[in-house]
Amino acid sequence: MAAILPDSDSEDELPPAWEERTTSDGSVYYVNHSTHGTQWTHPRTGKKKMVSGELPFGWEKSISEDGKIFYVDHINRRTTYTDPRLAFATEEKEHPHDFRQRFDGSTTALQILHGRDLTGKVAIVTGANTGIGYETARSLAFHGCTVIFACRDVDKAQDAIEKIKVDRPHAKCSVLELNLNSLLSVKTFATTFKIQHRKLDMLVLNAGIFGLPFTLTPDGYETTFQVNHLSHFYLTLLLEPTLSAGSRVVVVSSESHRFSNITGSSISQSTLSPNSANQYWSMMAYNNSKLCNILFATELARRWESKEICVNSLHPGNMVSTDLSRYWWFYRLLFAFVRPFTKSLQQAAATSVYCATAIDLENVSGLYFNNCCRCEPSAPSQDPDLSRVLWELSEQMIENVMGKGAFTIIQEQEEK
CATH class of the missing domain: 2.20.70.10 (Ubiquitin Ligase Nedd4; Chain: W;)
Known part of the structure; x- marks a missing residue:
């Protein structure tokens, strides 16, 4: 011994x-x-x-x-x-969730990937043209991964790819239009991806909005809720046929989920997606959407456990300097003031990249990470009844717009 x-x-x-x-x-x-x-x-x-x-x-x-x-x-x-x-x-682990912390809040995404070769892997990163999403996509591409930039603005996404190719001329990056304001756009994206690619190894649900004044999407839902949760929920379920054992779904949430006012007794379509400005506060809408992210990730991990697809959620960092604050001058000023004290974009992307690629996390699912380390989310985010109700409401809201065949149309097209 x-x-x-x-x-x-x-x-x-x-x-x-x-x-x-x-x-x-x-x-x-x-x-x-x-x-x-x-x-x-x-x-x-x-x-x-x-x-x-x-x-x-x-x-x-x-x-x-x-x-x-x-x-x-x-x-x-x-x-x-x-x-x-x-x-x-x-x-070697006695238990799948038994692992020691090897990185921290100062670690960068590229440090996470040092020495790794991701050639042959395929990743989708939503909101990859800017901020944390860009650094996530860039880091994966630098290590040989084929990265699909899922973005609303195709021109900006293409500009972001050209910046990557200045340093890595042979980087394997491409753009597919994805407008999270539209469930139809989500379906079109998923259908196109499935035609072009046979498999998906990493799905990084990164895109999000914050501080938006009250607006409704063309689908009739409050914009923060649909962009941050509902469309990502729909996208993931549509992409299920391209995911297999060993694939990973990474859901970017936030510590703001701890301040949500959603409870088991209050959750409903109207609390998730208020239909008037009188019921709306932008900060609470964001907090609620971030709680939905973790509830979704936890429920998805449970439902897909037998498929051996790993699903985890994370907090990237506090008030990182991104375009997230662009909707109100006060938030822009506040984010600029704290910028010297927060993570860089490369550091903020580290936990996303860690959850998407770390060998330590093989067969690890249903957890919440901060600073590349497992941490305990809020009690409501661990409520199985709340996650189940959110799932059922999300399905119903999508079917209200897309019809009863919303989740089977890709399979039907394939059979034809």
Whole structure:
């Protein structure tokens, strides 16, 4: 049995004379050059580790004539006996939700992805032309992922892609128009995506609005509610056929969900989507929509558990400097004032990228994250009855506009 040594500044730091190596099946073992002994458990933590996934771009695994595994870095023209994936080795878990925090609020999205190769993966990021969505999409594209910019303004989205291609000329990015004000636009987007792509690995529901004066969408629903929740709900269900075991749905919520006034006794179509300015306050509309995000993610995780599709929600950061505050001068002034004290856009995108890609989160679903770490959401957001009622109301509101075949039209078209 491994001796558990005293803690250091980093539990993962190996003591002097120790080295990590991997077997052909990805198991990590430890070599003590002083004693010439080996063991399967980390000499400090006593835990076993595994490496998984593809080698980083440009790397190749080879076997020497004497049977030893070594790795070739074709880009830098060097060889090593150290598996480059060791930096991302994960501990074997007794429980799927048993994982330690490796990142924090200062971590950037690109740091989350350091050494990762996402070639062959396909992601949709809503609201990807600006702010946190742009940094999320850019970070994924930088690491080889095919990224679909789901945006209302196609020209702005194309401009955002051109900025990415200045640094990564071969980045695989494209635009599909998605206007979350319109359920018909959502259906058209999902249908088009399904025709163009066979699979979806990551669905990042990032787009959102805040501080909007009272308005109704062409579908007759309050705009903040429809854009932040209802259209994303509809989009996810329409895209279900393209998702499979291992795919991830990432729902960007906010700590503002803690200040929602929705309860089990008050929830109704009129409280979710008020039909007059007399019943409306922009801040509360936003808080309520963010609670809906978590309720939706939690219920979706429960319903899709057997499909092994992972669904998690998150808070990106407090008052991050984005276009979110564009609808009222007071909010613009307030966001500008606190800008030096809040996260950068790259830091704000980190938790979205972590939930979408982290190996630690394989088979982890139904949780809420902040600063790349699991945290406890509000009590109402964990109410299964409230999430069920929201789901049923959301379905009913969509069918009121799109008809009884709202959720099956894609399958019907495919059968034809």
